[in-house]
Amino acid sequence: LATLAPLAVVAPACTTAVTDAATWMTQYNLITLGDLSTNSDVEGRTFVGRNFTNANSATFASRMSGAPCSDSTLTVVGNVVAGNPLNIQAGSVQIGGTRNDRIFNMNGGAGCAVTTTATGLDDRYAEIKADIEQASAHFAATSANNTASVTSGALRLTVNAVNDAGLAVFNISGSTLFGNSAVSQIEVINSANAGAILVNVTGTTVNWTNGNMVGAFLTSSAGRAAIIWNFPTATTLNLGARNFMGAVLAPYAAVTTAGPIDGSTAVKSLTTTGEIHLPVM
Numbered sequence: 105l106a107t108l109a110p111l112a113v114v115a116p117a118c119t120t121a122v123t124d125a126a127t128w129m130t131q132y133n134l135i136t137l138g139d140l141s142t143n144s145d146v147e148g149r150t151f152v153g154r155n156f157t158n159a160n161s162a163t164f165a166s167r168m169s170g171a172p173c174s175d176s177t178l179t180v181v182g183n184v185v186a187g188n189p190l191n192i193q194a195g196s197v198q199i200g201g202t203r204n205d206r207i208f209n210m211n212g213g214a215g216c217a218v219t220t221t222a223t224g225l226d227d228r229y230a231e232i233k234a235d236i237e238q239a240s241a242h243f244a245a246t247s248a249n250n251t252a253s254v255t256s257g258a259l260r261l262t263v264n265a266v267n268d269a270g271l272a273v274f275n276i277s278g279s280t281l282f283g284n285s286a287v288s289q290i291e292v293i294n295s296a297n298a299g300a301i302l303v304n305v306t307g308t309t310v311n312w313t314n315g316n317m318v319g320a321f322l323t324s325s326a327g328r329a330a331i332i333w334n335f336p337t338a339t340t341l342n343l344g345a346r347n348f349m350g351a352v353l354a355p356y357a358a359v360t361t362a363g364p365i366d367g368s369t370a371v372k373s374l375t376t377t378g379e380i381h382l383p384v385m
Contacts, residue, residue, distance in 0.1 A: 125239035128232050129351060129368040129385040137233050137355060138373035139182075146380040152180040153229050154373075155201070159187025165212070167382055168194040173216040181225045198222040236370045237355045244304050244336035248275040258289040259315060261303060263296045270299035278310030278338070291319035292331060301331045309340045310357075312348075322349040328367045329383040341371070345378070351385045 128135060133148025140152045143160035147167035165177035177195030184190075186204040194212040199220045210216040249265045250272050259281065263272040272294075281290065282305075292301060321327035331350035335341055338354050343361035351368040352359070359371045363378045368385040 119242060121235045121238035122242050124231075124235040125353075125370070126385060128235060129353075129370055131384075132370075133368060133382060133384055134374070134380045135232060135236065135368075135370040136372065136374050137229075137236075137370075138358075140180075140373070141375045142377070142380075144377055144379045147382045148380075148384055149175075149177045149195075150179065150380075151228075151232065152178075152182070153233065155182040156180050156184045159185055161188040161190060163191040163193060165192060165194040171195045171212065173213055177212075179222075179225065179228075181229045192216065198225065200225040233355070236353065240334055240336045240353050240355050243302055243332065243334045243353070246271070246273050246302065246304070248273045248304070250274050252276050252281070254284070254286060257287060258291055259284065259287045260291050260293060261301070262293040263298045263301060266296055266298045272296065272298035272301045273304070274302070275304045275306065278305050278307035278335070281305055282310060282312040282314065284314055287315040289318045290315045290322075291317075292321045292327070293319065294321050294327070299330070302334060303331065304334050304336065306337060307335075308337055310335060310338050311342045312344045312346055316346055317349045325383050329385060331367075332385065 132151045134146050134150045137153040139154045139157045141158040142162050143158055145163040145166045150164055168177055171194035173196050175195035176198045178197045181200045183201035184199055184203045184206045186206055189207040189209050191209045196216045197208055197218040200222055203220050208218045249267055250263055252261050252274055261274050266272050328349050333350055333352050335354035335357055338357040341354050341357040341359045345362040347363050348365045354371045356372050358373045361376045361378050364381055366381040369380055
């Protein structure tokens with residue numbers, strides 16, 4: 105996949121892409137526009153825009169018990185590398201390219217199948233890619249109405265105001281949020297009962313080296329489903345081994361993590377040894 109420069113931070117005239125991107129991130133627990141390498145679990149559905157590149161075993165749709173075989177819980181637009189068996193706990197698999205004799209343990213039922221050279225995946229990929237790129241740019245151009253503060257080792261994103269859509273917005277640099285040696289805790293406090301919280305994180309290279317996500321909001325399923333961490337200009341995002349909570353939107357970033365992500369994840373590429381958890385956005 106060719107290296108792309110991040111979009112200019114200019115909101116598109118129409119916000120249809122925002123609602124469409126939200127629909128994709130509700131449908132899929134994990135979206136990669138490029139390759140995916142994982143030897144761990146994804147609890148919901150997965151869409152891989154290019155190739156699945158890890159030869160080790162991994163498990164998909166681990167929290168989708170009861171999903172019918174008609175539900176494509178793993179979609180790979182490109183190829184699946186040869187390797188150890190992959191476990192599909194519910195639903196079926198669609199592969200646009202080749203499976204390279206990879207074994208799939210289809211644990212959702214006798215009718216759940218692996219389809220190769222599946223049609224229509226390139227069109228879906230193009231739609232998903234355009235929607236999440238435009239949504240990220242639109243979010244980045246949304247005016248902040250709240251500010252972060254650092255007190256006694258805690259970086260707090262306290263919601264004191266919302267816009268007409270009920271959205272609380274923060275703009276903060278990646279180094280301040282994730283690389284601040286004075287921060288041991290990162291907390292979100294939804295004092296104004298925002299319907300959703302958007303955190304625009306700036307910077308091209310973002311490394312999470314300090315602070316853990318804590319607090320009642322982020323550790324609740326409802327809170328994680330209502331917060332979007334948008335990385336509109338990041339090309340490299342290293343989350344280390346910490347537990348990331350909330351939806352991750354980083355359409356230009358090669359993301360590396362050894363810890364779990366608790367929320368919808370839409371990135372350029374992902375290399376992970378950690379689990380991708382529900383809830384979806």
